Amino acid sequence: MLALEGVSKAFDLRPVLEEIDFTLAPGCRYLLSAPNGSGKTTLLRIMAGLSRPTRGRVLWNGAPLDPRGRRHIGVVLQQPMVYGDLTGEENLRLFAGLYGVRDARQAARRWLERAGLEDAGRTLVRHYSKGMRQRLAVARALIHEPAVLLLDEPLDGLDLEGRRSVAGWLDETVSRGTAVFAVMHDTASEWRPDVRLTLRWGRLVVVA
Incomplete structure (x- = not known):
């Protein structure tokens, strides 16, 4: 499973993420909500293997995440990553x-x-x-x-019916054992997480 080990990230010597240790559990829903500029998208990109941490490691089943490991990850970023x-x-x-x-x-x-x-x-x-x-x-x-699904605002731009439909897909995915880690501003959305997280001073904190 996907894990972060001492992950830190800085831009031009400005720290954004600080010493994050975290392991996803199969079949668990995670929701990360934090202010703009706190590093949410940066963290998601590091977890997906799309950006390198300044320090620390991203692991897949105990080994450094590589292209084979990334094949087990599904990703939706704010840019949909589909071809027009x-x-x-x-x-x-x-x-x-x-x-x-x-x-x-x-x-x-x-x-x-x-x-x-x-x-x-x-x-x-x-x-x-x-x-x-x-x-x-x-x-x-x-x-x-995928075994892990990483999402950045997956309900953004959807009407109520679309939000409910996508939330249902996510729940079905979790029921098959997939770990779903979603960044959302709307914490009162149609999707109910098992674990709520936030970023405080660059550190990942469990809220509930």
Whole structure:
């Protein structure tokens, strides 16, 4: 499972994260809420292996996180990380193939339906609304059934029905043993975490 060991991060000698030790538990929902500029997105990018800590290590099953370990992680950042010049179905087929999902076409169509995008599957993503792109991004992150799901504002841009739908996907994912770690401003959202966290002076603190 994913773990942080003494993780610190500084930008131009300005500390943002300080000596974070934390291990995710399978099948657990984590919600991180903290003020803007506190390092939430920086922490998420480090956990995903997209940014290096200044000090400390990110571990997968006790070994330094490497490309093989990252294959077990699904990520949704504030930028949806989907391609505007591809259709919704092409995006999902592409990522399913990259992760080695069997029958990428079938998996893509299944997730388009779950995302409520089956009628837009052949539409270029650049024509999608913000909410449609967000649902596609969450489907993209879940298509390979990751062991860890890292999310930055996954409900942002969604209407009430979309928020409830995505929250339901996350709960189903947790029920299969996936650890879900989400950054959200709206702590009164439709999604209920098991553990609430915040960042204080660069340190990760359990709130409840």
